[in-house]
Amino acid sequence: MRYLRVSTIAESSGCIKFLRSKILTSYRNSGGGSNRTKQTDAQLVGTGVHELIQFVLTREGSERGKVAEQISMDLEHLRQNLESSDLLRKAFPDGYFQTGVIQHRMIKTWEEAKTLLQGSMNLLKALEEWKKGSENKWSVKEEVTINTKNDHHGYDHSPPSSRNIAGEELNLHGSIDLVFEYQSYRILAELKTGGYSEKKRRNWERQVKVYVDVWKEKHKEHTVFGAIIQQHLTNGFSHLSGPINWASLADPSQAVGGPQCQQCKYRNSCDVSEFEGTQMLYMM
Numbered sequence: 001m002r003y004l005r006v007s008t009i010a011e012s013s014g015c016i017k018f019l020r021s022k023i024l025t026s027y028r029n030s031g032g033g034s035n036r037t038k039q040t041d042a043q044l045v046g047t048g049v050h051e052l053i054q055f056v057l058t059r060e061g062s063e064r065g066k067v068a069e070q071i072s073m074d075l076e077h078l079r080q081n082l083e084s085s086d087l088l089r090k091a092f093p094d095g096y097f098q099t100g101v102i103q104h105r106m107i108k109t110w111e112e113a114k115t116l117l118q119g120s121m122n123l124l125k126a127l128e129e130w131k132k133g134s135e136n137k138w139s140v141k142e143e144v145t146i147n148t149k150n151d152h153h154g155y156d157h158s159p160p161s162s163r164n165i166a167g168e169e170l171n172l173h174g175s176i177d178l179v180f181e182y183q184s185y186r187i188l189a190e191l192k193t194g195g196y197s198e199k200k201r202r203n204w205e206r207q208v209k210v211y212v213d214v215w216k217e218k219h220k221e222h223t224v225f226g227a228i229i230q231q232h233l234t235n236g237f238s239h240l241s242g243p244i245n246w247a248s249l250a251d252p253s254q255a256v257g258g259p260q261c262q263q264c265k266y267r268n269s270c271d272v273s274e275f276e277g278t279q280m281l282y283m284m
């Protein structure tokens with residue numbers, strides 16, 4: 001069956017024509033991980049910061065807070081001295097501080113990581129306050145796929161769930177950045193680096209709500225909520241309420257302009273395209 005990566009929904013601005021162009025036909029390991037060989041520097045920072053937050057949040061119990069504190073201090077040292085600590089080198093992907101324009105990357109890393117780490121720890125604190133007696137008892141799993149076996153995390157999510165999107169029954173593939181676990185509660189959280197806009201926020205919400213919908217189908221025994229962690233949200237995170245509106249993803253002819261137009265195959269012919277043309281690097 002044809003499939004769609006749920007993360008594509010977060011890039012679509014609700015443009016179903018764009019989503020249709022991203023439907024895939026063969027399975028090529030869509031569950032987590034990322035190809036760093038062709039990433040831009042902004043993407044490299046995004047991937048690096050994701051891995052850093054996952055490194056901290058997946059520590060157990062009281063160790064998590066201590067590691068978060070040390071990482072915060074090390075990030076400050078990185079900003080002031082442009083020097084990475086052993087702990088930061090362990091937390092970031094191999095070679096992160098050795099290739100490309102290092103100075104720029106270190107400053108961008110500090111900017112993104114310090115607030116995202118704070119937002120993640122704020123979410124955890126809010127969960128601990130919400131469920132009395134759960135302090136230091138939440139476990140966090142990273143990169144949990146919704147369509148395959150996750151033997152190391154104790155979940156079996158195969159075979160993939162399907163939904164009717166853009167007029168077609170599609171399998172849904174994807175991987176959740178962080179799953180917070182306590183008793184029968186599961187909080188599915190996505191980490192978002194980069195800038196903020198209301199349009200982006202609606203995209204992120206759609207993505208997380210799809211994950212929640214699929215999780216509820218696969219684990220009827222769980223009470224499930226979604227969350228977004230992003231530096232521009234109040235306290236660095238937001239809870240999501242309400243189910244996904246599947247009708248908003250149904251009309252195959254629905255076109256909505258947005259940043260995704262830059263990479264859309266209809267960008268030159270679409271009436272509502274926001275494609276701004278190829279940027280001129282040199283004036284002739």
Ligand code: SF4
Nearest residue numbers: 015256257261264270
């Ligand atoms: S150009 Fe933009 S609005 Fe038009 S179909 Fe593509 S993504 Fe949608």
